[in-house]
Amino acid sequence: xxxxxxxxxxxxxxxxxxxxxxxxxxxxxxxxxxxxxxxxxxxxxxxxxxxxxxxxxxxxxxxxxxxxxxxxxxxxxxxxxxxxxxxxxxxxxxxxxxxxxxxxxxxxxxxxxxxxxxxxxxxxxxxxxxxxxxxxxxxxxxxxxxxxxxxxxxxxxxxxxxxxxxxxxxxxxxxxxxxxxxxxxxxxxxxxxxxxxxxxxxxxxxxxxxxxxxxxxxxxxxxxxxxxxxxxxxxxxxxxxxxxxxxxxxxxxxxxxxxxxxxxxxxxxxxxxxxxxxxxxxxxxxxxxxxxxxxxxxxxxxxxxxxxxxxxxxxxxxxxxxxxxxxxxxxxxxxxxxxxxxxxxxxxxxxxxxxxxxxxxxxxxxxxxxxxxxxxxxxxxxxxxxxxxxxxxxx
Amino acid sequence: xxxxxxxxxxxxxxxxxxxxxxxxxxxxxxxxxxxxxxxxxxxxxxxxxxxxxxxxxxxxxxxxxxxxxxxxxxxxxxxxxxxxxxxxxxxxxxxxxxxxxxxxxxxxxxxxxxxxxxxxxxxxx
Numbered sequence: 114x115x116x117x118x119x120x121x122x123x124x125x126x127x128x129x130x131x132x133x134x135x136x137x138x139x140x141x142x143x144x145x146x147x148x149x150x151x152x153x154x155x156x157x158x159x160x161x162x163x164x165x166x167x168x169x170x171x172x173x174x175x176x177x178x179x180x181x182x183x184x185x186x187x188x189x190x191x192x193x194x195x196x197x198x199x200x201x202x203x204x205x206x207x208x209x210x211x212x213x214x215x216x217x218x219x220x221x222x223x224x225x226x227x228x229x230x231x232x233x234x235x236x237x238x239x240x241x242x243x244x245x246x247x248x249x250x251x252x253x254x255x256x257x258x259x260x261x262x263x264x265x266x267x268x269x270x271x272x273x274x275x276x277x278x279x280x281x282x283x284x285x286x287x288x289x290x291x292x293x294x295x296x297x298x299x300x301x302x303x304x305x306x307x308x309x310x311x312x313x314x315x316x317x318x319x320x321x322x323x324x325x326x327x328x329x330x331x332x333x334x335x336x337x338x339x340x341x342x343x344x345x346x347x348x349x350x351x352x353x354x355x356x357x358x359x360x361x362x363x364x365x366x367x368x369x370x371x372x373x374x375x376x377x378x379x380x381x382x383x384x385x386x387x388x389x390x391x392x393x394x395x396x397x398x399x400x401x402x403x404x405x406x407x408x409x410x411x412x413x414x415x416x417x418x419x420x421x422x423x424x425x426x427x428x429x430x431x432x433x434x435x436x437x438x439x440x441x442x443x444x445x446x447x448x449x450x451x452x453x454x455x456x457x458x459x460x461x462x463x464x465x466x467x468x469x470x471x472x473x474x475x476x477x478x479x480x481x482x483x484x485x486x487x488x489x490x491x492x493x494x495x496x497x498x499x500x501x502x503x504x505x506x507x508x
Numbered sequence: 509x510x511x512x513x514x515x516x517x518x519x520x521x522x523x524x525x526x527x528x529x530x531x532x533x534x535x536x537x538x539x540x541x542x543x544x545x546x547x548x549x550x551x552x553x554x555x556x557x558x559x560x561x562x563x564x565x566x567x568x569x570x571x572x573x574x575x576x577x578x579x580x581x582x583x584x585x586x587x588x589x590x591x592x593x594x595x596x597x598x599x600x601x602x603x604x605x606x607x608x609x610x611x612x613x614x615x616x617x618x619x620x621x622x623x624x625x626x627x628x629x630x631x632x633x
Binding site for chain 2: 414415419426435437444455456492493495496497
């Protein structure tokens with residue numbers, strides 16, 4: 114059966130060039146920490162990858178550290194910066210729509226005596242830089258704001274937030290897992306002290322990520338007891354993963370412009386045509402200040418997991434922020450924070466496009482989506498009620 | 509993950525709809541939690557001659573509603589009242605542990621529809 118993949122925020126396939134370099138590196142077994150030939154060869158590959166990651170985000174290679182995932186990078190930044198700056202203060206500023214790999218470490222820090230201010234966000238999920246400024250205290254040691262949301266696609270104004278943070282001498286961490294490889298990132302322009310990346314969301318392998326740490330940032334290691342990564346992240350390097358990540362970054366740097374040029378019009382078509390086809394559908398997140406490959410909607414009267422499964426039956430992979438889709442059975446904290454009614458939030462669906470999606474894929478989705486929504490609505494007692502009320506009002 | 513039978517019932521739910529002149533109606537659940545079911549029954553000589561439902565909810569909720577409607581149709585009121593959540597889950601070849609409580613509301617909705625019918629009968633007498 115034809116499969117169409119619209120869940121590039123969950124993960125992506127490997128880019129052919131990444132596949133190729135992984136296969137050709139399979140016999141590279143040396144330990145990069147050893148000084149003989151095998152080790153030197155491994156070290157060379159490791160450092161090449163570091164340079165490729167650095168180039169994608171305009172950092173210097175000494176500022177790039179490899180980890181096991183975006184979640185590890187976020188954990189490291191939050192816990193590492195907070196603990197290293199305890200002498201200065203214990204106050205952290207965060208957005209309420211961060212990924213759980215930020216929110217959970219923050220909760221742990223709160224239990225350890227740190228205090229966290231969660232900023233308000235507007236209906237699109239944007240943090241007002243002035244609110245950041247207002248929340249800064251003399252004990253503030255860390256501000257953490259995502260670059261973009263994986264759930265609603267909204268891009269934050271990090272440049273300005275970063276400027277305030279810099280002026281106040283406070284570290285700014287940005288979770289860029291949703292945006293890296295799909296949206297241009299320049300750590301110099303964004304004024305961040307640290308930035309988390311993950312390879313598998315932009316055609317790299319799973320199980321490898323990296324953390325950019327700006328020179329001079331005070332941060333403790335998370336995993337200690339080894340000389341790897343300048344002694345800041347212990348553990349024998351995931352060499353193959355790292356090589357794959359480097360290649361994914363090099364490819365993204367070269368191709369991103371083309372990808373955006375091709376994918377954005379496809380995405381825009383979804384944003385235009387879905388609400389035109391389906392009544393009572395609502396775009397979530399910012400209409401323009403959003404990831405170019407991302408679109409997310411809530412459909413009234415239906416539940417997202419059921420919609421996702423019916424789409425799957427038609428060969429379409431998508432995501433949802435509904436309560437039933439999440440393991441915790443709680444509806445998305447992001448949709449809640451931007452003020453979406455909890456019942457409407459149940460009808461959440463997310464389509465994230467990738468480099469291989471075509472105009473045809475979009476047409477296929479658009480022919481399948483509306484009938485599925487209609488089928489679920491015909492089953493829904495909430496839709497029943499709506500139609501009856503509409504009839505009464507209309508006379 | 510869902511069992512084959514859950515997927516099958518979810519894909520082709522039986523007895524979806526409303527009975528306009530239903531003898532009993534039962535509604536359970538809360539859309540805020542993601543699941544809400546309405547059951548309609550038609551009773552003749554103490555037997556559920558027709559059972560229909562409308563459900564707002566996930567794949568499990570739709571499959572549960574569908575199988576409950578099948579299990580109840582043609583049963584006497586006494587038999588239908590004996591259908592339990594466990595029996596429903598078993599009939600579906602199991603449900604994911606986190607869906608056992610929230611989505612497995614079909615039997616409750618059916619029982620509520622029967623209660624509604626019995627109450628109406630009392631009034632008639």
